[in-house]
Amino acid sequence: MIGIIGAMKVEVEGLKKELKDLKVTTISGIEFNQGFLNGTPVVIAVCGIGKVFAAICAQTMILKFGVDKIINTGVAGSLSPDLEVGDMVVATAVCQHDMDTSGLGDPVGMVSGLNQIFFETDKALQELALESARDKDFKCVTGVIATGDQFMKDTVKGEFIAATFKAVAVEM
Template structure:
């Protein structure tokens, strides 16, 4: 089984790359792809860049060039749920694009043109395997649910309420649903893993870099545990 792993920022994939063996590098469309083994499994790791366009380009390139059996997007997100604190983990069972809006034409908020879905589903078996790996990490609150993506850094209560009210999402970030859309179109399994780096309301602004490091390390730990058990 070959697993593709994507992260938007260097901090989200750096430790994974550093621990890979038999590593080969190739740069395509300004994105460096690292292929090799991690925890004895075949992997391709890439830093896609921030936002839906970057992540979509990276995902499609990875699929065409390396043909992974599944793609996991690891990283950090802003919590939209009062019960989710810094470094808690959300595993997607579906993803939505909260900024996709053709409601002026009578469509539901978030309906993606071309695939006619609001919530793009993740394969249940893959989600369950990642959840089982997450449950081995001590002292970590792990939940499964909707992850919302958009080309916006969410930092206001009003926007949080909008996303939760329309999509019942647990956390917000900027790449996962674009990755999910590309995988869905290509019939490639995917799942999004996010550790909470902030509360998406501006309250952690001054400590965001510190919290991001903590959260990214927790996501990396989960990926390693998942690879051990597949």
């Protein structure tokens, strides 16, 4: 089963309307909408803003609904001059731009314990997303998407994230 997470209602509302055989379950205040999307079993949820909410939602999807793939969908800010509002970015990897244990000698972004900065995304899901974009004639690029618990409004910070992580987009 595939889990689809959006931080805000607007990011998944259209998908939820397309669900067949809908079953709604509320766990820890999160509404999980389970059903079939174009014949594929899915569970869709609005997790709330921030990495902690996303992690709680993802863990619940895995433990309670048995999802084996998770898609995070929603709005992101461009870090590339080639992107415009409405363009699509498919992540090849993700990173946490606000993870910083550099005071301990780690590079910025390093997730201690896992000792990784970048987490590659599922190649089969990447290809499905790219194929979908081509079918709908969307402009689509691939690249690193950086996440953090900050609403980005600072151009200097955005330039730092783009340079440090080679990210094409930043999301919350």
